[in-house]
Structure formats: C-alpha cells, structure tokens
Amino acid sequence: MLRIKRPGMTPHFLRSPQVLEERRRILEYLRRDESERRQRRDSLNEDLFFDGRFLHVLSDTFKGKCAFCESSLDGSGRTVHMRPLRYVDNFAKDHREYYLWLAFEWRNLFYSCDVCAARKSNKFPLEGSPTNFLASYEDTIRNERSLLVDPTSEDPDKHLFFTCDGDVRPLTRKGHETILTFDLNRDELVAARAGCIQGVLMALRMKATSELESKLHSYAPHVGAVRSVLRRVTGAWRPRGRPSLGNGEAFVQRFMDAYFAATDDEFKKLNASIEEIERGGADSEPYQDIATSVVEYIQEREWHHQAGEIATVRISNFKAIEDLSFTLPGRRSDKAGTPALMILGENSTGKSSVLAAIALAAIGSGETRKLKKYLPALMHSSALTRFDQLDDTDVSVGISFHLSERSAAFAYNSQLEAPEGSPKPALKVLAYGPRRFFDPKKRNRSFGAAARVITLFNPLATIPYPGDWLRAQTGDRFDTIASALRIVLALGDDDELIVEPDYLAVRANGRVTPIDALSEGYRSVFVMTVDIIRELIDDFENLEQAQALILIDELETHLHPRWKMQVMTSLRKVFPKVQFIVTTHDPLCLRGMDDGEVMVLQRDQAGRIHPLADLPSVKGMTAEQLLTSDYFGLASTTDPSTEIRLASLAGDVARTSLRGDSTFVPAAATSDLVGRLAIGESSTEQIIQEALIQYLERRESRRGNLRPQLRAEAVEAVLQALSKDEV
Numbered sequence: 001m002l003r004i005k006r007p008g009m010t011p012h013f014l015r016s017p018q019v020l021e022e023r024r025r026i027l028e029y030l031r032r033d034e035s036e037r038r039q040r041r042d043s044l045n046e047d048l049f050f051d052g053r054f055l056h057v058l059s060d061t062f063k064g065k066c067a068f069c070e071s072s073l074d075g076s077g078r079t080v081h082m083r084p085l086r087y088v089d090n091f092a093k094d095h096r097e098y099y100l101w102l103a104f105e106w107r108n109l110f111y112s113c114d115v116c117a118a119r120k121s122n123k124f125p126l127e128g129s130p131t132n133f134l135a136s137y138e139d140t141i142r143n144e145r146s147l148l149v150d151p152t153s154e155d156p157d158k159h160l161f162f163t164c165d166g167d168v169r170p171l172t173r174k175g176h177e178t179i180l181t182f183d184l185n186r187d188e189l190v191a192a193r194a195g196c197i198q199g200v201l202m203a204l205r206m207k208a209t210s211e212l213e214s215k216l217h218s219y220a221p222h223v224g225a226v227r228s229v230l231r232r233v234t235g236a237w238r239p240r241g242r243p244s245l246g247n248g249e250a251f252v253q254r255f256m257d258a259y260f261a262a263t264d265d266e267f268k269k270l271n272a273s274i275e276e277i278e279r280g281g282a283d284s285e286p287y288q289d290i291a292t293s294v295v296e297y298i299q300e301r302e303w304h305h306q307a308g309e310i311a312t313v314r315i316s317n318f319k320a321i322e323d324l325s326f327t328l329p330g331r332r333s334d335k336a337g338t339p340a341l342m343i344l345g346e347n348s349t350g351k352s353s354v355l356a357a358i359a360l361a362a363i364g365s366g367e368t369r370k371l372k373k374y375l376p377a378l379m380h381s382s383a384l385t386r387f388d389q390l391d392d393t394d395v396s397v398g399i400s401f402h403l404s405e406r407s408a409a410f411a412y413n414s415q416l417e418a419p420e421g422s423p424k425p426a427l428k429v430l431a432y433g434p435r436r437f438f439d440p441k442k443r444n445r446s447f448g449a450a451a452r453v454i455t456l457f458n459p460l461a462t463i464p465y466p467g468d469w470l471r472a473q474t475g476d477r478f479d480t481i482a483s484a485l486r487i488v489l490a491l492g493d494d495d496e497l498i499v500e501p502d503y504l505a506v507r508a509n510g511r512v513t514p515i516d517a518l519s520e521g522y523r524s525v526f527v528m529t530v531d532i533i534r535e536l537i538d539d540f541e542n543l544e545q546a547q548a549l550i551l552i553d554e555l556e557t558h559l560h561p562r563w564k565m566q567v568m569t570s571l572r573k574v575f576p577k578v579q580f581i582v583t584t585h586d587p588l589c590l591r592g593m594d595d596g597e598v599m600v601l602q603r604d605q606a607g608r609i610h611p612l613a614d615l616p617s618v619k620g621m622t623a624e625q626l627l628t629s630d631y632f633g634l635a636s637t638t639d640p641s642t643e644i645r646l647a648s649l650a651g652d653v654a655r656t657s658l659r660g661d662s663t664f665v666p667a668a669a670t671s672d673l674v675g676r677l678a679i680g681e682s683s684t685e686q687i688i689q690e691a692l693i694q695y696l697e698r699r700e701s702r703r704g705n706l707r708p709q710l711r712a713e714a715v716e717a718v719l720q721a722l723s724k725d726e727v
Contacts, residue, residue, distance in 0.1 A: 001149060001156035001178075002070055002224030003248055004062055010106045013054040022048060023104050030101055030134060034094075038479040039496070040486065041544075042086070042100060046336035049079035049109075062111040063219045067151055068120075068182045069189055071113050072221040078331070080112035082150060083140070084122040087542045091130065093476055096542070098130055105137050107152070114331060118308070118403050119183040122545065124148065127173075147177040151224075155247065160184075162225040164201070164278050166194030196222040197229050201274050204233075207267075209260070216252050229277065230255065236273035237266075308401040309338055309579040310358070310549065317380035317393040319353045326611050328581075329596050330402045337572050340580040342555075342593050345601035350609045351583040354601075355431065355551045356456045358581065361397040361410040362429045362549060363449035365421040368410060370450035374457040375412050375419060399426070425449050427549055430535055431456045432463070434554035438527045440465045452535065456553065466530040467515070471499055481533055484543050484574045488529045489522075490566070521558040525567065528552075529574070536575075547577045556586040568592035590618050 013019065022045055029042050048054070058079060065072050067080075083099040091098055102108045112120075125147040131140040141153075149159050159175030162168050168184050170176035179185060196215065203212040216223060216230070227248075234255055262270065314325040329339040343351045356378075360368050368375075378395050397410040408426035412419045433455035439462035445451050454461045473481055482497050491497070491508060498505040504515040515526060532550065533543060540546035550571075556564050569592035571580060584590075590598060600612035 001068060001151050001160055002063070002065075002218065002227075003155055003157075004067065004152045006061060006107065006152040011054065011057045013051065013057065014104050014106055019048060019104055026100060026103060027134075030097060037097070038476075039482040041483050042097070044085065044100065044103060046085075047334065050332070050334045050336060052334065055079065055111075058109065058111040065111075065219070065221060066113040066116050067110040068112060068116045068178075069184055070222045070224050071189070071192065073111070073113055077111045077113060078117055080110045080117050080120060082108050082110055082146075082148065083124055087122050087545055088130075089121075089123045090125075095130060095133075098133070099140070101134050102137060102140070107137060110152075115186070115403050116182045120181055123181045125177045125181065147174050148181060149174055149178040156224060157228055157231070160228070162193065162197070162228040163280070164194070164197055164229055166190040166192070166197065166225075168193075168225070193222045193225045196220070196226050200226050200230065201233075201278070204259075204274060205271060212259075213256065216256075218249065227251065233270075233273050233277050236276055237270045308404040308406075310362075310399055310581075311402040312398075312400045313354070313358060314396075314398045315354065315357045316396045318357050318395050318397065319350065319378055319380060320348060320609060321350045321353055321357075322380060322608050324350065324354070324601075324609055324611070326599060328579075329594075332594055333596070335594065337576045338579050340568070340572060340582070340593065340597055342568070342590065342598045343581070343583045343601060344585070344598065349601040349603060351601060352434070352456070352553050355553055355581065355583065357397045357410070358399065358549075359429055359431050359453040359456055359551055360419070361399045361408045361421060362426050363453060364408075364425040365410070365419055365423055367425065367449040368419045368421065370448065371454070371457055372418065376414060378412060379414055397421075401426070427547070428536070428539065429453060429549045429551070430532055431551040432528060432553065433457075433459060433461070434557055435459055436524060436528065436557060437462045438465045438524075439463070440467070443468055453551070456551065463527070463531055466527060466534055467504055469534055470504060470530055471501060473499075477537060480537065480543055481530070484533060485526070485529060487574050488525060488570045490570070519560070521560050521563055524558045525563065529571075532575070536578075543574065544576055546575060548575075549579050549581070550575070552580065552582040555582045555584045556589050561588055564588035565591040593618055595619060 026042060026044055029037070029040075055075075055077065059073070059075060059077055062077075064074070064077075066077065081099070081103070083102055085100050085103055086097050088095065088098050099108070127145040127147055131143040135143065149156050159170065159172045159178065160168050161171050161175075167190055168179055170179055200212065200215045202208075203215060214220065215226065220226070231251065238258060259270075309330070310328050311330065312325070312327050314323075315321050316323050328341050332339050343354060345351050360371070380393050380395065393413075395410075395412040399408040401407070406426060408422045410419060410421040429449060429452060431453035436455065437460075442462055442464040445464050455463065470481065478499070485491075485497055486495075489497075489506060489508075491506070495506070495508040498507055498512065505512050506515065506518070507513075515523060518526070536543060536546040536548060555567060559567060564586055565588045568580070568582075568589060572578075572592060582589075595617050598615065598618055600615060601609055602612050604610055
C-alpha cells in the first residue's frame, strides 16, 4: 500500500450542478422522520460514481492503481467509499443509513480494483461507537477510531509489513483488520508483489539503473510494498546515512543518489544486505516484536464470500445444444449494480435450455437428483429429421465465476443412475419458468434448491402464493419488504402497500385496490417479487446486499408494454447485487440492459446453435429499430402483411435436404416485393435493391450464415458494384 497525497481541492465533478442537486436531495431524504424512511429507499443515483470524468480524476489521484492492493488498473478501476453508504456490517439496525450523507465527500472516495471492492463490500471496522447521525466529515474522523488504513491520511508502513516473498503482515490491529477486509494476502496478489520485489532486488544486483528507476516510480504496481522492503535493505546497508531518511519520492531520490555514488565495496555490502533481508533475518524481528502481542488477542476470522457472479458457461449435448460457450460481463460499464444477461432468439434456439443447464450446474448434484425424472429429456439428438434420445452422448455443463476460483458442473448420461457434478450448491438460485402459475392454496415451497428451480422443468409446477407469509411479516422485516415493493410496483411518495390480516392491497392515486383485483401482469410481478424476497430475506438481512442468481424464462409474460419497459430496471434496482439471466421475445424488455448484456442465439448452416457476434448497441434504439436489427431479425415493421409475405417467400427459397444441406432458390415474387420496398430507377438504387434481395433471402433462412457476416457481404457487394458502375 502506497502513501498518497490527495489534492486538497474537491474535484470539479463533485461540485457540478448534477452532483450538488443529488446531494441536496439525499440530505432532504435523510432529514425526514425515521418512520417515513423505514418503508422507503434513498434512491441515490450511484451511477454518478461510475462517471468517466470522475473516475479519471480518481485514477490520477491514486496513480492509476488500486488504493488498497496497488494493482495496476489501466482505467478499469471503480469508486469505493471507505465509509460505506448504508448497511455497514455489525452496525445496529438504527444505523442502517450510515454513512449515506458522506456519499459525495471527496476524502471518503477511493479508487479500487473489483476484487478489493468486492472483498470490502460494506465492511468498516471500528474501535468504539460510530459518530453521530449526519455528522460532518471532520467530526466523523475526530469522533471515530477507524480500523482501516487510509493511505491518504496516514503512513501504511506503520501498520503493514511486507516480506520478500510477497506476504503482508500486520504491525497493529489496524493493519490486521485492513489485511482481512481487503483480503490482501490472496494468492494472485502475493505472487504479483513477490515478482515486483524480486525484480527490484535483481535490478539492484545487476546495476540495471533504468529498470530500477521505472520499478520504483510511484505509478509502478506494488511500489508501496517494494519501497517497504527497500527501506529495510537500505537500513541494513546504510543504518545511519541519509539514504534511509525521508518518505516516498524523497526516500527514493536519496537512495538512488547513494546507489549511483556507491563504491565497489559498498556494492558488496549492499548485496550482503539484500541477502540478509531475503533470508528473513531482518524481516522476522519487527513482526515478532511489534505484532505478536497484538495478534494474540485478536480472534482470526475465516474469510467467507460468495462464489461471485457467473463468468463463463459451457453447455454440451444438452437437448438442442451441441456445444455452446459464452461469457458474461464482470461489471457494468458505466452504472452501479451487478451485470445481467438477456437471451434472445427464435423458437427452438435453446434459450430455455440455457437457463435449465445453468440451474442444474449451480444447484449441485445432491439437488439435481431430486429432478431425476426430468433428466432423460435433456439428451441431445444429432438427427436432423427426428428426435433420437438413443445417441450415446454425455450431457455436460460447466460454470466459472468472476472474482473466484470456484466452479460448478453438471454431467448426465442415460446409462447413469444419477447425475454427477458439484456436490453442493455454488450459490443461491431461484428460477421461474414461462408459465409462472401461483397457487393460492399452496403456502410453502418444498425444501431445497431443486424446489426453487422446478418450474423450468415441470410446466405444471406452481409457486406458492406468498400472501399469508407477507401478512405475517412485521417490524423491520416488513419495512424492508415494503420499501422493495414500492420500487417494483412504481408507487408514488404518497402511495403505500396495505397489509391487513384478511387481505393485501395497494393504495395508489388515492384509490385502494386489493392485490387479487389487479391485472394479471401487475399481480404476476408482485407475487414473483415477494417470492424472491421470501427466499432471500432469511439469508440476507438487507435486500440491497442480497446475492443470488435469478433465472426467468419469457420475462414479458402477462406484462403491459409500460411494464415491459421498466421491469428489468426495477428488478435490478430492488436487488442490485443479484445476477439476473432472463429470456424474452419482446424488444421492450431490453430497456434497462447495457451493451454486452444481450445475447442472441441462432442456428448456423449445419443446425448448430451459436451466439450471434458483433451485435449493435442497444442504447437509444427504438422498439422498431430493435425489431429490425440483428437482435430480432425482422425484415421490416412498416407493413405486417408485407413482412409475413416476405417471410413466407423466404421459406420457399430456403430448402434443406435430408442430409442437412441448404440450397437457395431465387423467387420472382421476392424480387417484386423488395422492388416495392425500395423504389428507385437509378443504377445506384438498382444495385442496392439487388443486394437487398440477396441479403433478405439468405437471412430469412434458419440455417443460413450468421447475420453480421451476411450483412458485411451485402455491403461489400454493393461497394464493389458501385465501384464498377463508376468505372
């Protein structure tokens, strides 16, 4: 960890009208009576902390590296609040909004890698009690005794001791808590530090001065650890000389001056000092003398954390899928929250199969055995003209996770008595099939992870109606639930959820409506959200911290267009740390998704299912543009009858033989139809019409080449034709 001099002037972005207005609004919320805040969320716009302008300032301040582990970030860092925004670990329930009022305090904002940010999460260990509610930053640091090292206000070397093999040891209790909180001895970090330290020690021996200067520069990765070791080397080499004096750049400059002026005898002594430090003789004493008495009374905590969000998925021989691999984003590009994935594709392209495969791998083999009767239907058939389950192929699914070395797997063969795979669930999984029936007579779900995903496999399976459970909730739990439902149901500030012993209702726009009297779509979203809450709230006291994987097939079912446009945004806002993987046929559901969070499945010429590559940006597209883009692949939305005729014609020209070979037969009616779609008589317009005919005929074939390739070929054909026409 490197001591950082933070600029005293607050960055312009934090003084911008947008941020000042957000700060004013948050303070106005915090000044409301506590009884009013209990069933509401603060709705802080956390996307502001992902603004590129501000992240650029943070990156410059912290030398382009993580403030805590010193890994180089190359612009991929994120904002971390040293004092969290809310729900601080081990704080009392009435302190749940600590330290929201410091959201835009410059001295509370740090640049971090994803791993340190995830490990820290909402931890902020204190010795003693927290400060008063809404206290100024100055009063806060004066009244509190933080147990995390702040590299912008104190010297990390007073609390952390780095060894030549890359480990970091505590010198104080603050150092101990800092190492635990950020997991600073994770394997890859220890290896990286050791490499940097050994690189400097080797450069010292080899007199590689230019390399030495670059490795000691403040922008070099892990230079804080390197300088810590170098200071001990210098102390052994020149115990009473100027080279060991000073901090930071001053120390480096004094050392380099002495290094350049060293005689041969002094170099020999320097090498001897390096060997002494590497042997650990000088390393062990400070730790033993200073740290042992501190560590003795501190209980060691075992590090627990979730597997993380899914990073990669590979599915083989699973129903219609022969071999499919894809990667999920590890973070949102410019927004807060957990990345999601929305899967699109025509019927029979494996969208539902992907959800089922992920569920089976994630819940563990002990739970998949409970779904044994559904497993034979998963076998892949290689036949093109019939479904043949007698193929001797092994079904397999593999999952890896971001920020974790853990993995999950599922394997099945019709000859096996039971499925194989990961013995235990990798994470909490909830799944909702396309029908999503809720049974008012069913009060509780069967125990176990299999029961939480059953609707993906059994279309007649029902989800217990949560009315009785919701009416039984009181106090803080009910307040937490009500604040979440307020967002999902888009309730206004004066609206509320009414829970009485004999009924549930919503008061909106001055009118009370029982839940059972709401529209099918409204009720469906309400009941599904409550079901998710019921499954998460026992494991996570605060829903904003709940981590899980939620799979939803055909998200748009029963929803009004307005709800389709907001459903993903609402769900992600209510459960910001939950990873959603959903399928849909409706372009309106793409609202709330980022670029890179949408995958389109399509069959290639051989009938194999692949994700479509080179998709356009989803941001700013209208529903019509989405429908005619590669996301949905319609030829046009201007005239439905024309579209139907075109699709029908394309079906006539795309024929598949028994061997699976596809042939294209031009149709005169198609040419006539496209001619009416693109009117023009000039040579340029005629060239474009001809290219359009070829492109549409091939694109509408289910076993044609992938669309980006076809589009590129069509454009290239037009350019070549136009060039010839000019000649």
